[in-house]
Amino acid sequence: MRELSLNVMDVAQNSVRAEADLVKITVIESDRNDLLSITIEDNGCGMTEEQVAQVIDPFFTTRTTRKVGLGVPLFKMSAEQTGGSFSIDSKVGEGTKTTASYIKSHVDMTPLGDINSTIAILIRCNPDIDFVFVHTTDKGSFTLDTRELREVLGDVSLDTPDVIEWINEYLKEQSQIIYGGADI
């Protein structure tokens, strides 16, 4: 994957397929601590210990269209190749938490990329699922919680074009603030 944001989009898909109705994505970037961490947490069906061991294996997949499942292995590799770490905590019936930590300055660090686009697409394509996105840098932090948006919107769907536009603009503005006014 060219960007970590693409890994996030891919792995978050697993939460959708696990029938989660709440997915929390947390990105913490710190130049001060030379660290980036990504957490994807859901309240989906969860996995047994054995299944957790299997998803790390590229030749395991629950799908039937092909014989390999590279989503989780690629995400794990992206973290470990920077000297970082990767873990999956899961409980059947409760959900799954996937965490990847990176050493930012490592030569093999993949750029985070357009994480806002990932979040906007996830919301747009799964309007019935709630997403909480928290993005933190050394300069600040912001949260997008679709449950709060839903409260205002009532029965107007999150995938209404004007709402998606609002979400895109909100993410852009907030990112500019936590990146220190840089134009992105």
Add this chain to the structure above:
Amino acid sequence: MKSLAELQAIRDKAKANINLRKENPNAARVYVGMATCGIAAGARPVLNAFIEEIAKRGLQEDITVTQTGCIGICQYEPVVEVEIPGEEKVTYVKMTPERVARVVNDHLVNRNVVTEFTIGAYT
């Protein structure tokens, strides 16, 4: 600054148009393959290009864009399937954002399949 008050205005406007927003049974469907293979091959900019092109032409009520999983032809990703009610499903392969405008204009609007982008042209 984007505020929740602004979102409230969006809601009121959307509610006024609620009848227009009713699911259109004759809407064409665009499925973008967004499994690991599709994403790695560049499906996200393709999906975004479809959304933008359709919004630009004001066709949101007539064309729905959704993501789908892997259909097993990973070597041809990004794969996009176009389904128009009453017509055979068309599979476009090795899609790029640049190719999207042609597919929207020729196929979705004018009902002419862009044969050179279909899987048939590659196999």
